[in-house]
Amino acid sequence: MSNLGKFVGVGVGPGPAGYIPVAALQALQEADLIFMPRAHSSEQSVAGQCLSGLSLPAEKIRELIYDMEPDRESLPQVYLKLAESLATQLRSGKTVAYLTIGDSLTYSTYIYMLEALLTLIPELPHTTFPGITSYAAIASALDFPLGKGKERVLILPCPDDSQRLMREIEEHDIVVLMKIGHRLPKVLKLVRKMGIARYCAFASNFGLPRQVVCKGVEELPVECAGYLSTMLIRKESGGVL
Ligand SMILES: C[S@@+](CC[C@H](N)C(=O)[O-])C[C@H]1O[C@@H](n2cnc3c(N)ncnc32)[C@H](O)[C@@H]1O
Numbered sequence: 001m002s003n004l005g006k007f008v009g010v011g012v013g014p015g016p017a018g019y020i021p022v023a024a025l026q027a028l029q030e031a032d033l034i035f036m037p038r039a040h041s042s043e044q045s046v047a048g049q050c051l052s053g054l055s056l057p058a059e060k061i062r063e064l065i066y067d068m069e070p071d072r073e074s075l076p077q078v079y080l081k082l083a084e085s086l087a088t089q090l091r092s093g094k095t096v097a098y099l100t101i102g103d104s105l106t107y108s109t110y111i112y113m114l115e116a117l118l119t120l121i122p123e124l125p126h127t128t129f130p131g132i133t134s135y136a137a138i139a140s141a142l143d144f145p146l147g148k149g150k151e152r153v154l155i156l157p158c159p160d161d162s163q164r165l166m167r168e169i170e171e172h173d174i175v176v177l178m179k180i181g182h183r184l185p186k187v188l189k190l191v192r193k194m195g196i197a198r199y200c201a202f203a204s205n206f207g208l209p210r211q212v213v214c215k216g217v218e219e220l221p222v223e224c225a226g227y228l229s230t231m232l233i234r235k236e237s238g239g240v241l
Pocket residue numbers: 014015101102103104105106107108109132133134135177178179180181203204205206207208227228229230
């Protein structure tokens with residue numbers, strides 16, 4: 001396939017405007033088409049909201065609508081189908097960018113998209129640009145050290161089992177807890193019971209409408225739960241910060 005285009009993965013946000021590496025922005029400006037995922041249940045693409053102020057031409061932006069919670073096993077099949085429209089453009093020689101929120105290869109649907117495209121077009125030229133992880137953005141906003149000296153840091157999708165979460169907290173200095181969602185009440189109960197709530201930080205919809213951000217979760221209402229929720233857990237103070 002001599003006329004094959006190039007695929008570019010770009011992490012934006014995860015919320016605040018302007019959070020995009022310069023090289024990734026240049027790649028978006030040079031792309032013929034920019035695909036952005038949008039959950040079927042959402043009115044606006046979160047990745048699209050993170051582009052605000054970047055003045056990218058609307059005519060090269062395309063939305064890819066997906067179901068929020070397909071079961072994990074079916075994700076490769078779902079993305080193979082979604083990837084077909086990108087593959088068509090790539091086969092006609094276009095440079096196609098795909099947006100994801102935060103870092104491109106950190107718990108991101110971009111991973112499924114790249115796998116699907118490489119299944120459809122194994123020789124596809126591609127570049128993945130790293131982005132700013134949600135936890136790095138939240139930590140910076142709250143002066144929350146994510147590892148001093150030899151502190152041990154665990155990045156953990158929130159388990160259902162509170163006992164398991166407690167063991168992980170006990171075995172690490174810092175736990176970055178992602179994908180909290182409806183488990184927030186359980187998590188708050190646990191960190192309060194462990195007496196460490198004042199050392200923890202939380203953000204939901206960071207940099208987006210309905211943002212909640214706080215350092216110290218002693219008083220955080222359980223209603224703040226949402227899909228885009230992250231907690232930074234420490235067992236003791238981070239020092240002056
Ligand atoms: C599918 S993962 C995407 C992770 C993303 N690639 C990153 O680098 O952070 C979704 C999880 O990322 C976190 N997240 C992403 N954006 C966020 C935001 N704006 N505010 C708070 N947490 C966010 C939440 O833990 C959410 O459950």
